[in-house]
Amino acid sequence: MKQELQTATLRAIDTSVGVDQLLEIDKRATLMLGKVRDAMLAPHPAKDAPRFTTTTLSALCGIDRARLNYLIGKGDLPPGEAKGVGKSRTFSLTEARQWIRAESGLPFRPNGQSGVSIVAANFKGGSTKTTTVMTLAQGLTLRGHRVLVVDLDPQASLTSLCGLLPEKDVVEGDTVMPLISGEATDLGYAIRPTYWDGMDIIPSMPALFAAEFHIPSQVISRRNDPSWQFWNILGNGMKSIREAYDVIIFDTAPALSYLTINALMAGDGMIMPLPPRSLDYASSTQFWSLFSDLVENFRKQGFEKRFDFVSVLLSSVATDTSAPVVRDWIMDTYQQMVLPVEIPSTSVAGATSAQFGSVYDVTKWEGSQKTYQRARQAYDGFVDLINQKIAAKWAAGQEA
């Protein structure tokens, strides 16, 4: 009797999920994401870049306050804005970048040199690829460069970080898809400005996943065309953007997908962000195993891949876990490729990401200054190291 009752109750509740329910979930999620985004961007309809104080600006230019004031007096550079007498001056990002280009003495792209492309890749989701791309892009604009970020992940987190809602603000034709399908031959069509001066984006959206079907189908249909290589579609579409930008950065999906392979082959440099946790380490080793097989195969077909640099970035490093042990494994495996800087696991990266931002979006950190400075210094150190590698590539190009 009891048994019968239970069976009857179980039958009464239908917990199965069919296509209609899945479509319903999608509708609710899209609606909710729209609300979440509007709430986070309130009271502004779009994202805003921070303003810079005289202290931050002199640090970014590497000059002291006296010289800054002298230059303001001289009037060649934008004077910023002081809201009222005795109020301190602030500068917009655009103004700050003019100052940096004029005063920092940092290396810039020499005439005739192409933009340097960098790809962030790792097998594992959550290994801080997107955060790394965003902070690197922002950091490089603060060193005077013009940067293009290319979102190749159909999940489009980078697109969201740049203030666009992939499902609402981006259609398939705005992504790299027209290049992939052969409709376009150069990526120039897809460039969009962002809220951040000096950083433009080629956005992504979920339909970019179709590239994973398009490319293999062309492998078959174009097998008699030796000029078409499935791993070089992206690389062949970069002519105009290599001219227009100093640095081009690809964000990739957590998989060795066709798009990721294209980005790896199009990258002059590669960065693998790697949190020192055992699962992330294990997945990084799988990545190298599959990727090296792949490039070996390409070599047999006459195409030899060479990176100008490969860097492993210890990222989201926690202080209280197995980090020291795993860090040893990482050092033993990746040796001199491991950058001599590490990004701490920090509420600054986490909390600001929830607001679609990064450490560089913070105008005034409400929490502990020590926490903010620690994160900021780590990211600055990382950006400086990559900036040196970019400059080294240009210098080598000048000598050649």
Ligand SMILES: Nc1ncnc2c1ncn2[C@@H]1O[C@H](COP(=O)(O)OP(=O)(O)O)[C@@H](O)[C@H]1O
């Ligand atoms: N240094 C950090 N400390 C703590 N959390 C971080 C840090 N960097 C990134 N995160 C968070 O980790 C999560 C995954 O990062 P994300 O950049 O999206 O990784 P991926 O692109 O590899 O999937 C995000 O929620 C992000 O805010």
Ligand SMILES: [Mg+2]
């Ligand atoms: Mg990502």
